[in-house]
Amino acid sequence: MKDTILGRRSIRRYTDYKISRNQLDEILNDALRAPSSRNLQPVRLFVIESQSAKEKLRPTLFGNQLQLDTASQLILVTADTKKYEEAHIIFDRSVELGKMPHEVRTRNLESFKNVNADPNDTAFLNSLNLDAGLFSMNLMLVARMYGYDTCAIGGFDKKSINDALNIDKRYVPVLIISIGKADESGYDSIRLRADEVTKFID
Numbered sequence: 024m025k026d027t028i029l030g031r032r033s034i035r036r037y038t039d040y041k042i043s044r045n046q047l048d049e050i051l052n053d054a055l056r057a058p059s060s061r062n063l064q065p066v067r068l069f070v071i072e073s074q075s076a077k078e079k080l081r082p083t084l085f086g087n088q089l090q091l092d093t094a095s096q097l098i099l100v101t102a103d104t105k106k107y108e109e110a111h112i113i114f115d116r117s118v119e120l121g122k123m124p125h126e127v128r129t130r131n132l133e134s135f136k137n138v139n140a141d142p143n144d145t146a147f148l149n150s151l152n153l154d155a156g157l158f159s160m161n162l163m164l165v166a167r168m169y170g171y172d173t174c175a176i177g178g179f180d181k182k183s184i185n186d187a188l189n190i191d192k193r194y195v196p197v198l199i200i201s202i203g204k205a206d207e208s209g210y211d212s213i214r215l216r217a218d219e220v221t222k223f224i225d
């Protein structure tokens with residue numbers, strides 16, 4: 024795990040190796056073990072793989088053409104603003120699998136009815152971004168465990184990407200992650216030390 028974390032670098036140029044759909048599915052399932060607020064799992068993924076899909080993505084990118092042209096896939100990580108409407112899927116399945124008492128499921132689903140899930144509310148959007156961010160980090164580490172590398176790409180137009188890829192506006196775009204077999208070694212970037220960014224509160 025330490026090697027996985029310390030060995031990860033942003034990789035922007037990939038070989039022409041194609042990650043199979045089965046393997047990508049396995050990687051995504053592992054990454055989806057990431058925690059989320061109230062386990063509502065708002066992450067929704069859109070995979071850009073074919074040349075035609077890449078051409079739809081191209082005009083929305085600010086730079087980042089090397090990843091676009093060489094990645095096996097680019098994964099657009101989004102979060103569902105209607106996550107509360109989908110909650111019953113998770114809670115019903117938890118009951119079915121014997122992991123949650125029925126009354127807990129019902130209490131939770133009832134409590135969601137009072138939540139203000141306004142897609143323009145900053146706190147709500149922040150929470151969606153946080154869940155998608157935790158998933159994204161998990162994905163980049165899981166990818167390395169399978170022998171692949173990634174680059175987080177925030178350099179894209181969040182206002183136009185849904186239209187460009189024909190994605191419903193209920194899904195808020197958070198990050199693109201390119202993935203593939205590395206064809207470069209990346210940069211050895213530095214980090215601030217823990218003692219520089221940490222304070223013990225008295």
Ligand SMILES: Cc1cc2nc3c(=O)[nH]c(=O)nc-3n(C[C@H](O)[C@H](O)[C@H](O)COP(=O)(O)O)c2cc1C
Pocket residue numbers: 031032033034035087174175176177178179198209210212
């Ligand atoms: C939210 C986020 C957005 C990023 N956007 C881009 C991007 O648009 N293009 C790019 O080449 N790298 C992007 N990066 C990668 C960073 O530049 C990189 O993580 C940082 O320089 C540290 O290098 P390392 O990942 O190799 O450790 C992004 C990283 C994060 C976390």
